[in-house]
Amino acid sequence: MTSNPIISVRGARRRYGTFEAVRGVDLDVRRGELVALLGTNGAGKTSFVELVEGLAPADGGEVRVLGRDPYHQRREIVGSLGIMLQSAGFSGDLTVVETARTWAGTLTRPRPVDDVLAAVGLAHRADVRVASLSGGEKRRLDLALATMGDPEVLFLDEPTTGLDPESRRATWRLVQGMLAAGTTVLLTTHYLEEAEELADRIAILQAGRIVRTGAVADIVAAEPARVEFVVRNADGRAVTPSAADLPSLEGVVDVPEVDRTGRLHLRTTRLQDDLFTLLQWADARQLRLDDLDARSASLEQAFLAMDDSSSTRDDASEVAA
Numbered sequence: 001m002t003s004n005p006i007i008s009v010r011g012a013r014r015r016y017g018t019f020e021a022v023r024g025v026d027l028d029v030r031r032g033e034l035v036a037l038l039g040t041n042g043a044g045k046t047s048f049v050e051l052v053e054g055l056a057p058a059d060g061g062e063v064r065v066l067g068r069d070p071y072h073q074r075r076e077i078v079g080s081l082g083i084m085l086q087s088a089g090f091s092g093d094l095t096v097v098e099t100a101r102t103w104a105g106t107l108t109r110p111r112p113v114d115d116v117l118a119a120v121g122l123a124h125r126a127d128v129r130v131a132s133l134s135g136g137e138k139r140r141l142d143l144a145l146a147t148m149g150d151p152e153v154l155f156l157d158e159p160t161t162g163l164d165p166e167s168r169r170a171t172w173r174l175v176q177g178m179l180a181a182g183t184t185v186l187l188t189t190h191y192l193e194e195a196e197e198l199a200d201r202i203a204i205l206q207a208g209r210i211v212r213t214g215a216v217a218d219i220v221a222a223e224p225a226r227v228e229f230v231v232r233n234a235d236g237r238a239v240t241p242s243a244a245d246l247p248s249l250e251g252v253v254d255v256p257e258v259d260r261t262g263r264l265h266l267r268t269t270r271l272q273d274d275l276f277t278l279l280q281w282a283d284a285r286q287l288r289l290d291d292l293d294a295r296s297a298s299l300e301q302a303f304l305a306m307d308d309s310s311s312t313r314d315d316a317s318e319v320a321a
């Protein structure tokens with residue numbers, strides 16, 4: 001299916017004085033897709049997302065949401081956007097339901113307030129003053145307001161920060177329901193598990209540039225898998241093979257390490273082949289690979305590896321820019 005992207009950004013730039021926080025970002029988000037923007041603190045996520053939300057003008061490049069410039073043509077699209085900022089400025093004196101009703105009054109087609117509060121698990125807190133809510137409850141009220149207008153495009157800036165694991169999962173279910181109904185979502189998060197759970201695609205920002213985009217599986221596949229075990233002989237005693245004792249393993253990157261407990265750690269780009277070779281090697285010598293743990297890299301490992309390598313690359317791209 002080819003359709004125009006709902007969010008389309010080309011060469012976006014944003015400056016604060018002489019400092020450039022967003023340095024030529026390209027991004028497309030298609031209808032019904034969730035793209036998660038990841039990056040370490042100060043990478044430029046909020047600076048970039050504010051351009052797409054139309055809360056600030058770009059200093060260069062082109063930003064389009066639903067075919068419009070979200071800053072200069074904001075009034076034409078604002079009714080189709082739902083924005084959940086990192087901190088919303090509610091009056092603490094209003095109750096939850098009063099806040100929701102006030103917000104509903106600003107929207108063209110609000111969903112029923114009771115439904116929206118129930119969806120985020122705040123129905124039983126409707127008459128509590130906002131000032132008395134916990135941090136996690138305030139976050140859920142933010143989400144209720146952002147989704148009240150049934151937006152075509154939803155911006156979620158760290159939506160589950162401060163939520164307990166159960167509330168976090170409830171938020172994920174709500175977002176998944178909106179995605180299934182065709183909502184397009186741009187999410188920023190520091191929780192890689194959240195990105196793994198929700199994102200169709202991930203974009204990783206580093207010092208104002210996107211250094212990687214792709215599906216979680218593709219990003220993770222580029223990172224070596226981990227294998228760990230303790231080698232024991234026929235008597236059950238742990239033995240520590242040197243690298244020279246081990247069979248030749250084709251996918252192994254860097255030298256296998258033995259930690260203080262005698263556990264051997266290696267990383268390989270050919271998990272199945274190298275595991276098979278290791279098991280054959282152990283079998284032929286009547287050795288056991290105890291507590292064997294072999295697993296693909298997590299998004300977290302891929303993210304940390306990318307962050308290391310891109311900070312080195314960044315110095316080079318600075319000169320080239």
Ligand SMILES: Nc1ncnc2c1ncn2[C@@H]1O[C@H](COP(=O)(O)OP(=O)(O)OP(=O)(O)O)[C@@H](O)[C@H]1O
Pocket residue numbers: 016019021039040041042043044045046047048
């Ligand atoms: N109003 C501002 N004036 C000057 N510099 C700013 C301003 N806002 C942000 N910056 C700088 O721009 C860079 C990007 O900040 P931004 O808040 O966009 O990062 P972020 O990826 O959202 O970080 P976090 O994960 O901590 O929210 C940082 O170096 C920050 O110090």
